[in-house]
Amino acid sequence: MTSMLFPRSVFALPVCALLISSSAAQVRQIDGTTTLFNNVRVFDGKGASLSELTNVLVRGNLIERISPAPIAVDRSATAAIIDGGGRTLMPGLIDAHWHAMLVRPTPAQALGDVGYNNLDAGDEATDTLMRGFTTVRDVGGPVFGLKRAIDQGIIKGPRIYPSGAMITVTSGHGDFRQLTDLPRTIGGMLSRMEQVGGSMVADSPDEVRVRVREQLMQGASQIKLTAGGGVSSPFSPIDVVTFTEAELRAAVEAAENWGTYVTVHAFTPAAIQKAIAAGVKCIEHGFLMDDATARLISEKDIWLSLQPLPEELRQGFVVGSVERAKADEVWPGISRAYDFAKKYKIKTAWGTDVLFSRALAQRQGAILASLVRWYTPAEALAMATGTNAELLALSGKRNPYPGKLGVVVEGALADLLLVDGNPLDDLGLIADPSKNFKIIMKEGKIYKNALPK
Numbered sequence: 001m002t003s004m005l006f007p008r009s010v011f012a013l014p015v016c017a018l019l020i021s022s023s024a025a026q027v028r029q030i031d032g033t034t035t036l037f038n039n040v041r042v043f044d045g046k047g048a049s050l051s052e053l054t055n056v057l058v059r060g061n062l063i064e065r066i067s068p069a070p071i072a073v074d075r076s077a078t079a080a081i082i083d084g085g086g087r088t089l090m091p092g093l094i095d096a097h098w099h100a101m102l103v104r105p106t107p108a109q110a111l112g113d114v115g116y117n118n119l120d121a122g123d124e125a126t127d128t129l130m131r132g133f134t135t136v137r138d139v140g141g142p143v144f145g146l147k148r149a150i151d152q153g154i155i156k157g158p159r160i161y162p163s164g165a166m167i168t169v170t171s172g173h174g175d176f177r178q179l180t181d182l183p184r185t186i187g188g189m190l191s192r193m194e195q196v197g198g199s200m201v202a203d204s205p206d207e208v209r210v211r212v213r214e215q216l217m218q219g220a221s222q223i224k225l226t227a228g229g230g231v232s233s234p235f236s237p238i239d240v241v242t243f244t245e246a247e248l249r250a251a252v253e254a255a256e257n258w259g260t261y262v263t264v265h266a267f268t269p270a271a272i273q274k275a276i277a278a279g280v281k282c283i284e285h286g287f288l289m290d291d292a293t294a295r296l297i298s299e300k301d302i303w304l305s306l307q308p309l310p311e312e313l314r315q316g317f318v319v320g321s322v323e324r325a326k327a328d329e330v331w332p333g334i335s336r337a338y339d340f341a342k343k344y345k346i347k348t349a350w351g352t353d354v355l356f357s358r359a360l361a362q363r364q365g366a367i368l369a370s371l372v373r374w375y376t377p378a379e380a381l382a383m384a385t386g387t388n389a390e391l392l393a394l395s396g397k398r399n400p401y402p403g404k405l406g407v408v409v410e411g412a413l414a415d416l417l418l419v420d421g422n423p424l425d426d427l428g429l430i431a432d433p434s435k436n437f438k439i440i441m442k443e444g445k446i447y448k449n450a451l452p453k
């Protein structure tokens, strides 16, 4: 009967439109619940010291008021009043280089059962939030479904700024095909890693535009390309520059048309300089940069997204393997990159880049605490909160969570941690979140409360 009234092609249209509008409407509604934190010392995500004892009122998903004078609230059923007992209230942590879908699986599993991988990543997302990370910038992986499920409250996890698939050239970092998969025909069959959305191969400006726009269509808040060789990829020597400047520029143009930016994986001066010439706004890693390149990054006001990769990770690569040789070349650059970042006052973001290791993910806070090699605890914490949030805001009109993140100020989004102790005296406190984070709040909602009753 339906098909008599509505020819098939006409019928298909409104159904499609309905599906789209209902998914957008499913984002969790914010209620007017209030939480009052009394007697806390605030680390605001920027400064070098804690505030005097103060009180912080959260209403809905926002920090409404901060005042050393008592704040009055209705003692209704929807108001929670928490005695902070002089503990530290600070912004939720932000990891600027995360791969939510690639934390737990082995590389082979990542190409395997998509349903299982999403459930596993969902469980890891909950762990991530329970470590105090309320936001991550995801720089590669099929993360759109996970993000949607978290935003809808189906599963607990951090806010996710998704890049979608990493975009790479044939043989580049992120091309995990085997030689038996060659040759590729443009417009032909996709490899398994492309089918699951882990990375996409593009070998011309036109192909780059297609792949970038596909990620934007799926909700990418920024675009990630690999502009040079990588440690873990089998067919990309460290020294190579992968995309041409025209290809990089095509990505930048497509992203900027959508009001957002491109970030690139790049180690060497040549790869970094080519990316900057093409209009890329953020460099991931940059470990093999030289003095002139560091100065260029600073002068052009480009973001540098650094990771204090643990030494055990290098030692995890088998001695004598190609990957180990590449790791041995890259690792000494980590400390040099931090020295350059400080020397030239480069806008520096912090992240972990945990891949294929649940055990390492559990040390996410410890990896942040390892920044004390180069920074004061306050500088390190500001980097993982207020500064990282500035990088997130670079996604402009594609920002999935407009509002202030990474700071404790009136009007900011209420992503908060109540810490037992003063992390500005002992940054090691953040390495043990299960013990030291007494309250974890995201978007005004308490996900953990371990204060004594």
Ligand SMILES: [Zn+2]
Pocket: 097, 099, 139, 140, 353
């Ligand atoms: Zn990465």
